[in-house]
Every structure is written in structure tokens, then in C-alpha cells.
Amino acid sequence: MTAVGLAVARRRNAEATRQDILDAARCRFACEGYDRAGLREIAADAGVDAALISRYFGGKEELFAAVLAATANAAELFHGTREDFAARMAHMMVREPQADTKLDSILIMLRSASSPRAAEASRRLGDSRFFEPMAQWIGGADAEVVARLLGALMMGMGVSRAINPDFSLGEAELDQLEGRLRGMILHTLSAGRP
């Protein structure tokens, strides 16, 4: 959900054009999912012709893979104390308007879950760039299990908000939601450990 620059008056620069395409594609994939994101619209956002995309990346699938590879550095999400992490995540999930660039990979994954090939690509990158750093940060014997749980919770919140931005809840209830989510994350992180 990254803002996309107009790419005005910067012509004949393959590297920059390639980057514009990647940015526009990430935005479209995150917003609309693999299927609904059209090459022509991505190209229009990037300010180039649709043919360039197939030309540069080989095809839509390869573009998708390239976007995932360029996007998915969610590792920076995982730092600080457990309390800090829980609060930060809960706030991001409930309050931040359209999440964050760091969450693009999650949005892309969930919005593309129904496309078998896109799902396979995102599964692999999700494992290596999301769950593994998360498990490493969590630490301990069952870190991978906890990572899967928290990942599922984050994705679920993402889906919920994608379908229903305000969760059909009022302001006060959103505060409650954030607080309880924080507790839920903390409880999951801390269960059965010092």
C-alpha cells in the first residue's frame, strides 16, 4: 500500500522504471490481490506501457515474485521487549490507517491466497522472511509454533480490517480491542516461559 510516485519526466532510465513498476505492482497487489491487479493498471500507475512489464519481468507471475522478494523485509517488525512488541503490534493492527509498508507482504499474502501459484510463491517467501525472523526473535523451544500462532493472528486482523475497516466497532470499543489484542499477543508470547 505504498504511495506511488508519478514517475514524471524521468525517461530512458531502465533501473528507475523497473523500480516504479515494482512500487506500483506492490501497491496494486496489496490492495487488490494477484488476480484483480491488472498489468495495464499497474503500468498506468507506473507511467509506462503495459508491454514493458512482460518485457522486464517475463510475465505477471515473475513480477509477483519480484515484488515479494523486494518487499518482504518484515524482519524489522520484530524487536524490543515482549511488552513493547505486543503494544506496537496491537496498535498497528487496530489503529494505523492502512497499516504500514512493512505489512504489505502480509496483505499481499492474504489477498492472493486464492491463486495457487501466487500462494505458493508467497508461502515460500513468507516462511523465510516473516516466520523465520519472527521465530528467531521469539526464541525458545517452541518459537516456531508461537510464530505461527501470532502470524495467524496478525493475518486474521489484517483480513478482518480489509473486509471491515472499523470492525463495526465504535471508538471506545476499538480501544478495548487494542488493549485485548495486546494482552492476547503478550499471553501467547509469554505462555510457559520465564
Next chain:
Amino acid sequence: MTAVGLAVARRRNAEATRQDILDAARCRFACEGYDRAGLREIAADAGVDAALISRYFGGKEELFAAVLAATANAAELFHGTREDFAARMAHMMVREPQADTKLDSILIMLRSASSPRAAEASRRLGDSRFFEPMAQWIGGADAEVVARLLGALMMGMGVSRAINPDFSLGEAELDQLEGRLRGMILHTLSAGRP
């Protein structure tokens, strides 16, 4: 993800044909999402011509709405004690091969989240047929908030498993996952109440 009968040799029966179409459509929508589910494939599954669908339901969107309206009785999920519910849900989420017919509505929702109109339809029905019964079963002042949290968790587990059926985990770890998920649900259900 309901199995679909062959619909063999039962012709000239509008009501039954209509039901066959609904069953096939629910299956396809749940498996592939709104976009990827083609009217021709749905018709083939139901054993009728694709033209009949537009004829009976008016169009793809109306068919989707009809499927949601006919499917989403998730209310029966919500019964028993909190411990029983948590165990049942955790088992269903982690272990049951392709979930359950009762979860079709969830699958449809998450697989169709990227189609604005389908998302709007599923949001409304999800609220009335999933979150409201859930909140009612939960009870208490902040039941709606808790329902949103648990709903997100369930959806997230659904997405995770849709992308990655075994969570990249071994048997023993799946047991851990189920146990921890049960604890997570129970904790969320019980936080701040008797």
C-alpha cells in the same frame, strides 16, 4: 468445501437444480474465491449449462449473495462451555482436513476479500450470521470486541492453512500448536471475567 453430488438423471426439477447450483457455487467460492470461480465450472459441477445460472440468479454477484445467504449458519459452532468451545475450535482449525462445511462461510469471506462487491456482501452477512451469534454466545459487556478478536484468530488460522496446509510444522509441533491455540482462545474468552 462441500462435496457436490453428480446431479445425475434428476432433470426438469427447478428447485433441485437451483440447489445443485448453490452447492457447486459454494464449493467453488470456498475453494477459489469469488474471482477465480468461473460460472462455467460451477455449472459443470452442478451438471447444468452456464446460462442457467444467470437465468436463475440474475448474475454472478447475485449467485454469490445467494450462496452466502444459504451457507452462513455458523451459529451452531457456538455452544458448550468455554473450555469445550476452545478445544473444539483449536482442533478444527489445526487438525480437520479441510475444515468443515460450517467453516465454508469463513473460507468464502477470506478468499473473496479482494473483490470489493463480494467483500461488501460477505461483510454484511458475516456480521449478522457469524459475529453476532458469536458475541451472543460469549456474552458480557465486551462480547463484541472479544468476538472480533476470536473471529480474526479463526480467519487467520484459515488463511494460514489455506496458504500452507501443514503450517510447515511436524506432527509433534502441530500438537503443540493445537494446545497453544486452545489456550489462546480460552484466555481471550476468559480475560477479565469470572
Next chain:
DNA sequence: TGTGGAAGTCATCAATTGTTGACTTAGGGT
């Protein structure tokens, strides 16, 4: 037993989408 209308099929249309190949244009090195 015909006959009207519902149930179902077939052919086809219009729109969209990913992709390809031919074409044009810019710009730097000689």
C-alpha cells in the same frame, strides 16, 4: 392427445487480460 409454458441448451457477443512482435525514439560513443 395435443398444446402452452417452463426447463434447459446452444451459439454468440462484448469486454477484459496477459502476452507478443513490429515499430519508433532517444542518446551516448566513435
Next chain:
DNA sequence: ACCCTAAGTCAACAATTGATGACTTCCACA
């Protein structure tokens, strides 16, 4: 100043998809 190559555009194709109207077939009822 030329020209060769890379960068970019344009037009078009083939496949798919949802939708529509004309046609055919079957059943119930008079």
C-alpha cells in the same frame, strides 16, 4: 554528425469470462 543499441510505444492476438437471446425438449393439464 552518424548510427547502433537499448528504452519505450502501439496494435493486435488468443484465451477467458459473464451475459444474452433464440432455439429445443419435456411435462402437466385441459
